[in-house]
Amino acid sequence: MTNYIITGSDDNSIRIFTTRGDQGGFIHVFEKAHTDSVTCLDVTKDDKYIISGSKDNSIRIFDFEKRELVYSFAGLHKSRNYFGALLLSSIGSVLSLAVTSDSQYIISGSDDSSILIIDLENRRPLHVIDQAHESKKYLLPFSMQ
Numbered sequence: 001m002t003n004y005i006i007t008g009s010d011d012n013s014i015r016i017f018t019t020r021g022d023q024g025g026f027i028h029v030f031e032k033a034h035t036d037s038v039t040c041l042d043v044t045k046d047d048k049y050i051i052s053g054s055k056d057n058s059i060r061i062f063d064f065e066k067r068e069l070v071y072s073f074a075g076l077h078k079s080r081n082y083f084g085a086l087l088l089s090s091i092g093s094v095l096s097l098a099v100t101s102d103s104q105y106i107i108s109g110s111d112d113s114s115i116l117i118i119d120l121e122n123r124r125p126l127h128v129i130d131q132a133h134e135s136k137k138y139l140l141p142f143s144m145q
Contacts, residue, residue, distance in 0.1 A: 006050060008038025014052055014062070028067050034058060040096050044103040044120070051106055051120075053094030059108055059118065071123050 004027075005017040014033040017026055034054035042051045049070065050062040058074040092112035099106055099120065106118040115129040 006041055008041050010037040042097055042099045044099050051099055053097045053108055055093040059094055
């Protein structure tokens, strides 16, 4: 993605821009990428997929070349009230996400203080670390060993 800039916005969209020579500028928009603000983005190392997270509590996978939605995970992070009870009607925002360097996993953090690990190839959640911190997860640096 060295020749591209990908942005997410409060208007629920994801936009792709090119930085190549005189052609620099807008290429494509996913206008309704989410139903609420896009809060985080990452791209797989093979540049095949754009992964996005949103205040709508979803993580979505877009095919970069085909410019289409491939898969959507929704309702995986749940908010809790001040007493720690799960609120099924309230859903937590996805605040951060990262794709592992081997493009096998998506790791996301939510305002419900949980961390979620998703198998990207099989498109299924693998593990939730609940109440990992007492505050929201904004950054998710990690290393594979």
